[in-house]
Amino acid sequence: VTVEEPCVKQELAGIYVEHRQGLFTLALSIVRDPERAQDAVHDAFARLCRTAHRPTGDLTAYVFAAVRNAAIDICRRSPPGTVSIFETEGDSPEPSPAAQVAEHERDQLVRRELEKLPDAQKQVIMMKIYGELTFEQIAQSLGEPLQTVASRYRRALARLRETMESFV
Amino acid sequence: MEDQLRRQPLRRPGVQLDERIEALLEAAPEIATRNESPVRWRIVPWMMAGSGFTAAAAVAVMAWMGGFDGSSATQRPMIASVPAPVEITETWTTVEPGELIYLEGESEPVRTAHYQSVQQTRWIDPQTRARIELTIPDEQVLLIPAEAY
DSSP: OOOOSSOHHHHHHHHHHHHHHHHHHHHHHHHOOHHHHHHHHHHHHHHHHHOSBOOSSOHHHHHHHHHHHHHHHHHHHSOOOOOOSBOOGGGOSSOOGGGSHHHHHHHHHHHHHHHHSOHHHHHHHIIIIISOOOHHHHHHHHTOOHHHHHHHHHHHHHHHHHHHHHHO | OHHHHHHSOBOOOOHHHHHHHHHHHHHSOOOBOOOOOHHHHHHHHHHHHHHHHHHHHHHHHHHHHTOTTOOOTTTSOOGGGSOOOEEEEEEEEEEEEEEEEOOTTOSSOEEEEEEEEEEEEEEEOTTTOOEEEEEEEEEEEEEEEOOOO
16 A cells, blocks of 8 residues: 655655754764764664654654664764864854854853763753754653653753853 | 853764765655554554465465466466566564663663564565565564663
């Protein structure tokens, strides 16, 4: 039986276009190597393309879960690298207004503290801030209760905020 | 704080990734859109497997009698002259990590992992294009020792 609508491949393509940066950033935060982060996104989509039927639930959340799992699989095969999810000064295509000293230091601090967060909190931040997922989608993606995800996010932000306040 | 995080310039994926994903989606067969509940997932393939076995048995009998096209043994006496059906086997597997649990009498936790696989074998008669499919699902819950931090 051929089902005409809606086309899952088109949905996947749409999710990739919309969340390309978020998916890559999530993978990069785990494998810490841009090449292998791209491999993780590719592997996840390859697995999704081999799926016999459309997964139940929110497909975007499912794609993020697939990318996260693929990235974790890659780290099991070889240890993660050391590359940050953020561009370094030299990589930046144009000078940022944040180049002023105080602002620059604040940025450096928040990046460093974000990298130091526990993996579970960091991944929630990646999905929420850079993936622009809802808490429901993140909960589905991680297979965790909604409250757990929301409190993990709050704790992560509180920790970052505390660090920033101590800097000020 | 959220605004400050959003303001940070992120590393961007390369154009190669777009090309790889595009090629992947173009090459992939369409995915069935129907959603099936986990219960149906377990039941339906078994029903398919049952009908597959029945069909396989029927084909074996027909082949023994003289071919897929229903012709009698007298009309097609040389079974050896009939080309063998083409066999294609594909396997799909998924492993989803589950929750941490403590087993009775064990001090270390274990993580559950839900393993599912579907092996599908198709036989296609190149002459008549008759085809049968055999689908064998498998589902297991694996217990993996969890690392203690």
